Amino acid sequence: MYLSYLDMQMNKYPDIGSLVPHQAPMLLIDKLIDVDELTVHCQVNIQADGLFFDKQINGVAAWVGIEFMAQTVAAWSGYHAWLQGKPAPIGFLLGTRRYISECESYDHGALLDIYAQQLMESDGMAAFLCRIECAGKELASAQLNAFVPSQDKLEEMLKGKSND
Numbered sequence: 001m002y003l004s005y006l007d008m009q010m011n012k013y014p015d016i017g018s019l020v021p022h023q024a025p026m027l028l029i030d031k032l033i034d035v036d037e038l039t040v041h042c043q044v045n046i047q048a049d050g051l052f053f054d055k056q057i058n059g060v061a062a063w064v065g066i067e068f069m070a071q072t073v074a075a076w077s078g079y080h081a082w083l084q085g086k087p088a089p090i091g092f093l094l095g096t097r098r099y100i101s102e103c104e105s106y107d108h109g110a111l112l113d114i115y116a117q118q119l120m121e122s123d124g125m126a127a128f129l130c131r132i133e134c135a136g137k138e139l140a141s142a143q144l145n146a147f148v149p150s151q152d153k154l155e156e157m158l159k160g161k162s163n164d
Contacts, residue, residue, distance in 0.1 A: 016042070019078030020071050021088045025051040028064070029071045029114065032079065038118045040076035044068055046110045059105040065140040066096050069130035072114040073146055076128075091148040094125075099142040110134050116144070124148045 013019075013032040020027055028051065033041040047053065052064045070093045078088035106112060112134050119127040125147050132140040149157060 013079065014082055016075060019082060019088050020074045021078070021090050022071065022074075027071070028052070028067055029075065032075050033113070035076055035079045040072055040079070040116050042068075042072040042075050042114045044112050044114065046106045046108055046112065048108060053108070054105070057105045059107040059110070061105050062101040062103055062140060065101060065106070065132050066093075066099060066142065066144075068112065068114050068132060069096075069116060069128075069140075069142060069144055070146070072116045072130065073126075073128050073144055076116060076118070077148055089148050090154060091146050094145040094147050097143040097145070099140065101140040102137075103139050106132075106134070106139070112139070119143070124150065124153075 013035065016029055016032055017023075017027060019032060020029065022028075029042045029044045031043045033043055035041070046060055048055070050060060052060045054061060074088070074091055077091055081087060081089055112132050114130070114132050116128045116130045119129055121127075125145070128144045128146065130142050130144055131138055
């Protein structure tokens with residue numbers, strides 16, 4: 001997806017949908033706020049029409065925060081691919097360590113700021129320190145481990161490797 005010059009002047013970053021390899025309704029984050037070599041900041045506004053919105057709690061369960069973090073990491077990866085003129089890569093969440101949540105849910109109307117910082121990367125494997133804040137208060141934190149395979153490795157994984 002290419003943005004016009006005017007679009008780029010109003011928001012210096014591409015639309016989140018072009019950076020994260022998900023489509024609605026699974027695209028859960030709304031906007032890329034800031035990104036650099038090692039860090040990223042995205043936002044999501046908790047709305048009643050969201051995929052994981054629960055009317056009984058009038059919000060989204062806190063465990064969905066892991067996916068908010070994972071999609072923020074995906075936005076970081078997609079942005080760096082975009083800078084090179086490449087499409088957003090497919091990546092895999094391998095695991096989450098020390099997920100700590102200070103709340104049971106994210107309330108309807110809450111504007112969440114999701115931050116991730118790359119701790120290390122080697123051959124497509126990376127670890128990110130992530131946190132979710134609302135109005136400056138930390139609500140959740142975790143370390144995410146992810147893998148972005150090369151195109152050849154991805155094709156091999158999708159085909160299934162023969163054991164012959």
